[in-house]
Amino acid sequence: MQQPAERRSNRERTETTRRDLIAAARKLFTEKSYAETSTPEIVAAAGVTRGALYHHFEDKQALFRAVVEHEAELVAAEIERAAPDTLPARKALIAGGEAFIKAMATPGRTRLLLLDGPAVLGRAEMDAIDARHGTRTLRAGIAFAMRDGVMKRLSLDAVTALVSSAFDRAALAIDAGAPVEDYRKALTALIEGLTPGR
Structure with missing residues (x-):
């Protein structure tokens, strides 16, 4: 026993x-x-x-990969908490975007996920990690908005990639000292522009 x-x-x-x-x-x-x-x-x-x-x-790079994966999991969890399935599509995208900006404000996270991650692991591997976590949540939100009729039906991959890039650029700018509120408002306007309704 x-x-x-x-x-x-x-x-x-x-x-x-x-x-x-x-x-x-x-x-x-x-x-x-x-x-x-x-x-x-x-x-x-x-x-x-x-x-x-x-x-x-196996080596330092494998440990780094585990660190990055863990950080990406934490970001996705914060987005999912902020944007539950019960929210309307547009509100969910806005809430998820705000949660992403807030999550990326954790010291060191922007460096790990947006700077060192691609440099150390390569763009393809970082894209695969993103696809399992933050980009997965964004993709689901965009798909919901398209199905719900509040966003024009376009290529889901293309829209997800472009919106994800906008959020990443905002996180980098904020990390470098840009005003959070300016980027928060701009990203909200971006989502509102993409989701004018039926």
């Missing part, structure tokens, strides 16, 4: 070590950049052995 408890304990330890590595790496990647962060620094910050790092991740 002792064995299942031990297995669960080992699994919990494994998950804790993985979480600690991701948290330590995130802190260092955002403070110093991916290029300037070494694996010995990550190991020391996480309080684990080098062997533990390589047990969980």
Whole structure:
């Protein structure tokens, strides 16, 4: 009867070590950049052995990928909380967009997802990560607006890509010090222009 408890304990330890590595790496990647962060620094910050790092991740890039994926999950979760299925299509897109801007204000997130992510992992891999998270939520919102008749039926892929790019550019500008309210209003106007109604 002792064995299942031990297995669960080992699994919990494994998950804790993985979480600690991701948290330590995130802190260092955002403070110093991916290029300037070494694996010995990550190991020391996480309080684990080098062997533990390589047990969980093939290399530094694999750990970075896990950090980026986790950040993208957090952004998508905030968007989904702000824009539940019960909201009308236009309001859901606006609320989701505002949640994205708010989520991207978390220190270091813009750097991870919009600057270092594409540089380290490549555009194709970042697009795949986005497609599982933030872009997935945007695509669903745009599809809902088209089905609901408040947005003209155009290529779903094209509209999603263009609106996503607008939000990413806004996040980069805000991170560089541009006024949040200016971009929030502009993005709301963009969504309103795309969703004039039936």
